[in-house]
Every structure is written in structure tokens, then in C-alpha cells.
Amino acid sequence: MGRLLEQGKISSSQMSKMLFLVIVASTVISVPSLTGKYAQNDLWLSPILASLIGFLTVFIVFSLNRLYPQQTVIQYSPDIIGKVPGKIFGLLLLFFYLHITGLIVRNYAEFIMGNFLPQTPISIVIFTMIAVCVYGVKAGIETIGRTAQVFFFFFLFPLILMPFLLRDMHLDFVFPMFEHGLLPALKGAIIPQAYFSEMFLMSFLLPYVTDPEKGMRAGMLATLGVAVVLTGVNIFILLVFGRQSSDYLYPVMAAFRYISIADFIENLDSVVMTVWILGMYVKISVFYYATVLGTSQWLELSDYRPIVIPIGMLIAAISFWSMPNINAPVISFPFYSPLMQTICPLLLLGVAYLRKKGKRQSQAQTAAASGSVHSEKQEG
Amino acid sequence: MRTWGSVLILVVCALLLGGCWDRTEINDLAIITAAAVDKAEESEIVLSIQVFIPRAVGGPGLGGPTGSSERALTTILSAKGENIADAMSKVQSKLPRKIFWGHCKVYLFGEAVAKDGIAGHIDFLVRHPEPRNRAYLYVSKGKAGEHLGNNSLLERSTAEALRELASLHLGMAVTLIDFRNMLNGESRAVVLPYIEAGSKLEKPAQIQENTLLLGSAIFRKDKMIGVLSTKATRGLLWLRDEIIRASISVQIPAGQGRVSVMPIRGKTKLIPAIEDGKWSILVKIEAEGDIVENGTKLDMMEMSSNALVQKAVEDDVRSRIELALYHLQKELNADVTNFAAAFHRKYPQKWHEAKQNWDKIYPQIEVSTQIHITVRRPGLVTDSVGHPGSHDKRK
Missing domain, CATH: 3.30.300.210 (Nutrient germinant receptor protein C, domain 3)
Structure with a gap:
């Protein structure tokens, strides 16, 4: 029944590009300030530490998917922990995604307002983005996958511009390393790890991947790519801004604004913004898609398209309500996000393994045809 | 039906591309090329801005260089205020166009204001989205506003002249980023280029006599404490x-x-x-x-x-x-x-x-x-x- 919801198929490389953009898009713009606040000049280490959560999440999702191929977390959680608790967990997860999508949209809008369109009402910025995403989500996973594939290369373009700041970089800013031990770098990893746990979105994508056996590799590669990009960006920002890295709300924008080559290659921040909006589009679409797909699976609908627009409206509403202004920090986010996307799935995986083990034991005792029950379940 | 739908979408997109509420026409902007901050009575400051006059560049007709060289390319406006933001809103009332900081490449601080501390002013420059971090900072002997009035022989404005000077590397060249790096540094001491010119320079003959001296102004935290010679x-x-x-x-x-x-x-x-x-x-x-x-x-x-x-x-x-x-x-x-x-x-x-x-x-x-x-x-x-x-x- 679940399979009918989405007929589209994506390749594992499209999935890894989607996941890459999902995490990089929102972190790249502010990760040096988020990590630098705690890690100071060791901030380059924080994304590497944080990526461990990403690798763990990929492993969990992939293992769950091996047990229940063709199913998303919403579908297999009632199988693992029982119908009612499974449905409750699914509902919580859906609320989580709804909330997070709203927050992401709000962050996007705040950035656009703060840097480029201060006079424009925030609702216009939010509605235009959601309108485009509605189009993408209605068109299905194939379309989102292909946009991710195209935008991925655009998104890497600003990296080529980084050497323009070579003459403003000071290698001295990196030293002394680990002056206060590893603790500051660990503290700096607290916020980025919450973003890395967003790798859990793989659970909604894997059932539609044509080559799921490569899913593990694709997820790990995406995580590795994110870690490399974030570390690179952190080093780049540190070398340019030194101790003020954490003072800027959007250090990457500030750095690209600082570029001035031969007095006419200037103000490249608009290039960065354009590319970043492409990345944010993919990110919001994937979250939005996961919410919509999950909701229709939870309600056991036959088609997800009718609920795309209502959920889009909910996301817009949540983005208005979620925070009063940009300095209201979502303190809970670093715990909330890995709790829902890493820790709960880990428990699910544990329970699933135990049940499977129990089943195998009973299978050995009775030597009955429990194997056929198992395969039935897999077909779901 | 489908075609009309796509046409409608394209029209809506075209309308939004203008930038909605933030659309700004270049002829609604007063482009600042340099700004100077001086001390006024008590805690007030005087903000002087050098505003670019776009009409002077093209000039009417294709008459060539005659006439256009006589016309000033910039004009200077100033106002008192509690801080830059306050003074800026007062300068704004003297201008029919919206002040735009995006092209301001030079900030001059008078010696008196530098001795009182300039961190507050720098804060405005890094917090406001318009000013660029690539702008150069200078401290001037005497009133900084007067330096803005100096006509430059080769460049369009003093601002341009000072910016070129920074790229010549004859003295210190300090951008906003460098300033903050020094202020945040271990020693919390800052150095800015210090310019000293003779009288107000107007005629080319005088300029040749009065060279611009480039020393440096030394700060402890954000307060100027002394000067180094060239x-x-x-x-x-x-x-x-x-x-x-x-x-x-x-x-x-x-x-x-x-x-x-x-x-x-x-x-x-x-x-x-x-x-x-x-x-x-x-x-x-x-x-x-x-x-x-x-x-x-x-x-x-x-x-x-x-x-x-x-x-x-x-x-x-x-x-x-x-x-x-x-x-x-x-x-x-x-x-x-x-x-x-x-x-x-x-x-x-x-x-x-x-x-x-x-x-x-x-x-x-x-x-x-x-x-x-x-x-x-x-x-x-x-x-x-x-x-x-x-x-x-x-x-």
C-alpha cells in the first residue's frame, strides 16, 4: 500500500546529493559562528567531531532499511514496537518534521531579510519559497532528486572563489592549537551534530532508491562530504577573521563581501546568496516532502498530493510562530533533533534486532514456517 | 488553459524579481564615497559625508573635457548627532535621496574623536548591512571633516585618493576587519594610518607644496594615545x-x-x-x-x-x-x-x-x-x- 504513494525512483547518487544539500545548505552560512563561539580557533575540528553523529545515523537508518526495505520509518515503527506505540512515535516524528521545516523556512527568511530585503514583509519571503517547494513536492521525489543533482554543482561554485581571499588570510590565526584541550572543540560540535542527525531523512528516501544496496555508501559519502565542506569553510573563515569569526551572524557572507580583486571583482556575496537559495530550496523541499509523505503514510492515504498545500500552510504558520526574533535561540534544538532522529531510531533498531533474535529462537524451537511470516512482513 | 497558467506564473515572477519592497532605483540613492567623524561639544559628534554627484560625471551634451573638469564631483554634508546613526538621520533630512553606504570606501576619524574611543562608531559600520568591511580607516590630524574637502588632483574625490593611497602600501592600510582583529587580539592595541595635511588644499599649485604625510595613530583598546612619525x-x-x-x-x-x-x-x-x-x-x-x-x-x-x-x-x-x-x-x-x-x-x-x-x-x-x-x-x-x-x- 505504501509503495503506491510514490511511483518515482531516484538513484543513490541523487539521494546522497539531496542529503548533502540538506545539511550543508543551512549550516554552511553560519557554522563558523556557531562553532567558533565555543571552540575559538579550534573551530575547524568541530564539524569533524559532529559528523560522527551523521555516520551513526546513516548506519542506523540503513540497518533499519535492510530489515524493512520498501518502507519508511512511519510504516515500520508500528511493526517494531507495536501498533499503538508505533503510531504514537510516528505522530511525534511528523510533528517534529513539521516544526523543523517551519524553523528552517524561518531561518531562510531571516537571512534574506537581514542581508538583502530588510523592508520586505517576511510573509512574502516565506510564501514565495513555500510556493516553489509545493511545486517540487507535488512533482514528486524524482523531480526533487534531479534538482538536487543539478544544484549540487552550482552549490560548490563559491568554493572556487575562496582563493580570492588568499592575501587576506593569516595562518597565524590557527595557533596555538588545542590551548584548552579538546573540550572547546567538543562543545563547538554540539550544534552542528544536531544538523548531522538530519541524515535520518534517508529513511524517507531509501525505499525509492533504485540501488538500495549502495544506500549505505551514498549516505556515508554525503556525511563525509558535509564534514569536509564544513571543515574547509571553518578554516577559511578562521584564517580571514581570526577571533571575530564567531561575531558575525553570517561569516561566510561577510567573507565573500570582503573579496576585492583589482577593484572590480567585488561584492560576490550576491553570488553566494543566489547559490545558497538553491541549496535551501532543496533542503526545504526534502523536509517538506518527508513531512507530506510521512503524514499520508501515517493516515494510510492512497495519494499524498491533496495534503501538500495544507501542510505547506501549516509550515508557513509554524515559521511565523516558531520564534519571536532571531536572537531567541532554539536552545532545545541540539538535543531535540538528535533525540528524534538518532536516539529514537537507535532504540527502534535495538528492539527490531531483539525481536528478530527472539523470533529466530522460537523458529529454532518450533521449526515451524515462521520464515514465511517474516518474508510476508518484509513485503509489507 | 495551461499556457495561460504559465504566462500568469511568469508575470508574477517578473513582478517579484524587482525585489518587492526593497527595490531601489539608482537615482533614488545618495552614494557616500567617504565619511568623517569629528568631535562636537560634549558627547556629540559631527558626521560629514562626501556624497557623489552623478550629474557631474556625464555632463550635458558631448562637449568633452571642457567644463566638466571645473564642476565638483562630490559635495559634503554634515550634521551633529549622538552617534553615527543619529547624525546620519539628521544628514538624511538635508538630502532628497536615500543615503547609501555600500560604496563608502574610506572612514576618517578626527584626532579628538579617536582619543575618546571609536569602538562605538566601528560597531555601527560592521552592524549595518550596507557599509562594506573592505573600507579603510584613517585618523586625521585636526578635523577629519576638513580633509574630506581637499580636492584631489588625479582622483575623483579624497575618498578615492585615500583608497589608492592604501593600495600603494606607503603606510599602514587598515580595513574594518583588520581593525577588529587588532582590537580582539592578545594585546588589544590598534594602529591606524594617521594623515596630516597642511592647509585646505584647493589649487593644484598648493597641492604640490603640501604633501600628505602618512604616520600612524596608536590606540590602546579603541582610544588613541599617540602618533608615530613616517x-x-x-x-x-x-x-x-x-x-x-x-x-x-x-x-x-x-x-x-x-x-x-x-x-x-x-x-x-x-x-x-x-x-x-x-x-x-x-x-x-x-x-x-x-x-x-x-x-x-x-x-x-x-x-x-x-x-x-x-x-x-x-x-x-x-x-x-x-x-x-x-x-x-x-x-x-x-x-x-x-x-x-x-x-x-x-x-x-x-x-x-x-x-x-x-x-x-x-x-x-x-x-x-x-x-x-x-x-x-x-x-x-x-x-x-x-x-x-x-x-x-x-x-
């Missing part, structure tokens, strides 16, 4: 490992005259050491230069004369460094030479213990120098023009 500033530039594009002229006693060397590239390393509680630093300079003027009777192709010149240049650089350090260590006690950072990198533990007493340690640091200048090329001729025949080896 000569000492060059020493400071060597210490800070910044590019210098000013020739060094040295007296060569053996050659009865002067030789000028233009430094091409150089690298300065600060090597800190702590021995028995005694803090010292070794300044190691490796530099290359070309001879640009030879007023002696020496043949510059000779190895021996080359060595003489190198030795003389090394001594000159050393004396400049010592002069700068004398002012910084003994008089001003402001570590704008990055010594604190060098110690912090090498001795993080000891630095943390000594951090509080840095004011007492800095003047006591023993500085030794190890300077090596290589003269690479003698220029395009061998003989000194005044002493022909010295290259001739036949006699």
Missing part, C-alpha cells in the same frame, strides 16, 4: 610584516653619496623566547630589493659595492625598527607589533599566567634583530650617471 611607521611596517613600497635611501660613506633601494619583497618573522623569566624576541627579516638610484661613484655590478649597499640598507632598516620600538615600548607602551600573539602561540601556558601583566612585560622585552637584505638587481644601468667610466675594466 619614519617610525616604516619600522613598524617591517615589524608587522606588511608590504612596503617606499624606497630606502642610504648614505654610503665609501662611495661619497647616496643609494636608493626599492624593497620588492620581504618576510618578517618574530621568534619569541622566554629564558629565566626573561622575555625576548628575535626579529628576523629576509628581504630583497632593487637599486633605483645611485648617487655614488661605485659600480653597482661589483660584489663589494653590492655588499656595502646591503649593509647600509640593513642598518637603516634596523634603525627604523629600533625607532619604532623605542616609541612603542618606552613611550606609548602599546603592543601593536603582535609580540603578544607571538608569545601566545609559542608559550600558551606562560602567556595565560602573564596575560594580566602584559603592560609591565611589554616595555621590558628585549628585542634583537637579524636582518638580511639582498640587492638583486642594479637597475638598468651599471655606472653611476655622475661618474661615468667606473665600470670600464680596461685600465
Whole structure:
């Protein structure tokens, strides 16, 4: 029944590009300030530490998917922990995604307002983005996958511009390393790890991947790519801004604004913004898609398209309500996000393994045809 | 139906592309090219802005250079206020167009306002989304607003002239980012270029008499405490490992005259050491230069004369460094030479213990120098023009 919801198929490389953009898009713009606040000049280490959560999440999702191929977390959680608790967990997860999508949209809008369109009402910025995403989500996973594939290369373009700041970089800013031990770098990893746990979105994508056996590799590669990009960006920002890295709300924008080559290659921040909006589009679409797909699976609908627009409206509403202004920090986010996307799935995986083990034991005792029950379940 | 739908979407997109509420037409903007901040009575400041006059550039008709050169390209407006933001809103009331900071490349601070502290003003410049971090900061002797009025002979405005000056590397060139890096640095001492000009320059004849002197203004935290002369500033530039594009002229006693060397590239390393509680630093300079003027009777192709010149240049650089350090260590006690950072990198533990007493340690640091200048090329001729025949080896 679940399979009918989405007929589209994506390749594992499209999935890894989607996941890459999902995490990089929102972190790249502010990760040096988020990590630098705690890690100071060791901030380059924080994304590497944080990526461990990403690798763990990929492993969990992939293992769950091996047990229940063709199913998303919403579908297999009632199988693992029982119908009612499974449905409750699914509902919580859906609320989580709804909330997070709203927050992401709000962050996007705040950035656009703060840097480029201060006079424009925030609702216009939010509605235009959601309108485009509605189009993408209605068109299905194939379309989102292909946009991710195209935008991925655009998104890497600003990296080529980084050497323009070579003459403003000071290698001295990196030293002394680990002056206060590893603790500051660990503290700096607290916020980025919450973003890395967003790798859990793989659970909604894997059932539609044509080559799921490569899913593990694709997820790990995406995580590795994110870690490399974030570390690179952190080093780049540190070398340019030194101790003020954490003072800027959007250090990457500030750095690209600082570029001035031969007095006419200037103000490249608009290039960065354009590319970043492409990345944010993919990110919001994937979250939005996961919410919509999950909701229709939870309600056991036959088609997800009718609920795309209502959920889009909910996301817009949540983005208005979620925070009063940009300095209201979502303190809970670093715990909330890995709790829902890493820790709960880990428990699910544990329970699933135990049940499977129990089943195998009973299978050995009775030597009955429990194997056929198992395969039935897999077909779901 | 479908076509009409797509047309409708395209029309809506085209409308939104204008930038919605933030659409700004260039003829609604008053582009600031430079801004100056001066002290007024009590806690107030005077903000003077140099506004670009777009009409003056094109000029009516295709008449050519006549007339357009007479017209001023910029005008200056000023207003009093509690801070930059306040003064800016007052200046705005004198202008029919919206003030736009995006092209402001130069900020000048009057000496008086620099002595009161400029961190508050810098905060405006980095917080507001329009001003660019690439802008250069200057401190001026006397009123900064008057400097804006100086007509520049070659450039469109003072702002452009000062920005070009920064790229010539004759003195310090400090952007907003550099300023904040220094203020956040270990020693919390800042150095900005200090400009000093004679009277208000209007006619070209006067400009030739009144050169712009480039010294440097030394700050502790954000408050100015003193000035370094042009000569000492060059020493400071060597210490800070910044590019210098000013020739060094040295007296060569053996050659009865002067030789000028233009430094091409150089690298300065600060090597800190702590021995028995005694803090010292070794300044190691490796530099290359070309001879640009030879007023002696020496043949510059000779190895021996080359060595003489190198030795003389090394001594000159050393004396400049010592002069700068004398002012910084003994008089001003402001570590704008990055010594604190060098110690912090090498001795993080000891630095943390000594951090509080840095004011007492800095003047006591023993500085030794190890300077090596290589003269690479003698220029395009061998003989000194005044002493022909010295290259001739036949006699």
C-alpha cells in the first residue's frame, strides 16, 4: 500500500546529493559562528567531531532499511514496537518534521531579510519559497532528486572563489592549537551534530532508491562530504577573521563581501546568496516532502498530493510562530533533533534486532514456517 | 488553459524579481564615497559625508573635457548627532535621496574623536548591512571633516585618493576587519594610518607644496594615545610584516653619496623566547630589493659595492625598527607589533599566567634583530650617471 504513494525512483547518487544539500545548505552560512563561539580557533575540528553523529545515523537508518526495505520509518515503527506505540512515535516524528521545516523556512527568511530585503514583509519571503517547494513536492521525489543533482554543482561554485581571499588570510590565526584541550572543540560540535542527525531523512528516501544496496555508501559519502565542506569553510573563515569569526551572524557572507580583486571583482556575496537559495530550496523541499509523505503514510492515504498545500500552510504558520526574533535561540534544538532522529531510531533498531533474535529462537524451537511470516512482513 | 497558467506564473515572477519592497532605483540613492567623524561639544559628534554627484560625471551634451573638469564631483554634508546613526538621520533630512553606504570606501576619524574611543562608531559600520568591511580607516590630524574637502588632483574625490593611497602600501592600510582583529587580539592595541595635511588644499599649485604625510595613530583598546612619525611607521611596517613600497635611501660613506633601494619583497618573522623569566624576541627579516638610484661613484655590478649597499640598507632598516620600538615600548607602551600573539602561540601556558601583566612585560622585552637584505638587481644601468667610466675594466 505504501509503495503506491510514490511511483518515482531516484538513484543513490541523487539521494546522497539531496542529503548533502540538506545539511550543508543551512549550516554552511553560519557554522563558523556557531562553532567558533565555543571552540575559538579550534573551530575547524568541530564539524569533524559532529559528523560522527551523521555516520551513526546513516548506519542506523540503513540497518533499519535492510530489515524493512520498501518502507519508511512511519510504516515500520508500528511493526517494531507495536501498533499503538508505533503510531504514537510516528505522530511525534511528523510533528517534529513539521516544526523543523517551519524553523528552517524561518531561518531562510531571516537571512534574506537581514542581508538583502530588510523592508520586505517576511510573509512574502516565506510564501514565495513555500510556493516553489509545493511545486517540487507535488512533482514528486524524482523531480526533487534531479534538482538536487543539478544544484549540487552550482552549490560548490563559491568554493572556487575562496582563493580570492588568499592575501587576506593569516595562518597565524590557527595557533596555538588545542590551548584548552579538546573540550572547546567538543562543545563547538554540539550544534552542528544536531544538523548531522538530519541524515535520518534517508529513511524517507531509501525505499525509492533504485540501488538500495549502495544506500549505505551514498549516505556515508554525503556525511563525509558535509564534514569536509564544513571543515574547509571553518578554516577559511578562521584564517580571514581570526577571533571575530564567531561575531558575525553570517561569516561566510561577510567573507565573500570582503573579496576585492583589482577593484572590480567585488561584492560576490550576491553570488553566494543566489547559490545558497538553491541549496535551501532543496533542503526545504526534502523536509517538506518527508513531512507530506510521512503524514499520508501515517493516515494510510492512497495519494499524498491533496495534503501538500495544507501542510505547506501549516509550515508557513509554524515559521511565523516558531520564534519571536532571531536572537531567541532554539536552545532545545541540539538535543531535540538528535533525540528524534538518532536516539529514537537507535532504540527502534535495538528492539527490531531483539525481536528478530527472539523470533529466530522460537523458529529454532518450533521449526515451524515462521520464515514465511517474516518474508510476508518484509513485503509489507 | 495551461499556457495561460504559465504566462500568469511568469508575470508574477517578473513582478517579484524587482525585489518587492526593497527595490531601489539608482537615482533614488545618495552614494557616500567617504565619511568623517569629528568631535562636537560634549558627547556629540559631527558626521560629514562626501556624497557623489552623478550629474557631474556625464555632463550635458558631448562637449568633452571642457567644463566638466571645473564642476565638483562630490559635495559634503554634515550634521551633529549622538552617534553615527543619529547624525546620519539628521544628514538624511538635508538630502532628497536615500543615503547609501555600500560604496563608502574610506572612514576618517578626527584626532579628538579617536582619543575618546571609536569602538562605538566601528560597531555601527560592521552592524549595518550596507557599509562594506573592505573600507579603510584613517585618523586625521585636526578635523577629519576638513580633509574630506581637499580636492584631489588625479582622483575623483579624497575618498578615492585615500583608497589608492592604501593600495600603494606607503603606510599602514587598515580595513574594518583588520581593525577588529587588532582590537580582539592578545594585546588589544590598534594602529591606524594617521594623515596630516597642511592647509585646505584647493589649487593644484598648493597641492604640490603640501604633501600628505602618512604616520600612524596608536590606540590602546579603541582610544588613541599617540602618533608615530613616517619614519617610525616604516619600522613598524617591517615589524608587522606588511608590504612596503617606499624606497630606502642610504648614505654610503665609501662611495661619497647616496643609494636608493626599492624593497620588492620581504618576510618578517618574530621568534619569541622566554629564558629565566626573561622575555625576548628575535626579529628576523629576509628581504630583497632593487637599486633605483645611485648617487655614488661605485659600480653597482661589483660584489663589494653590492655588499656595502646591503649593509647600509640593513642598518637603516634596523634603525627604523629600533625607532619604532623605542616609541612603542618606552613611550606609548602599546603592543601593536603582535609580540603578544607571538608569545601566545609559542608559550600558551606562560602567556595565560602573564596575560594580566602584559603592560609591565611589554616595555621590558628585549628585542634583537637579524636582518638580511639582498640587492638583486642594479637597475638598468651599471655606472653611476655622475661618474661615468667606473665600470670600464680596461685600465
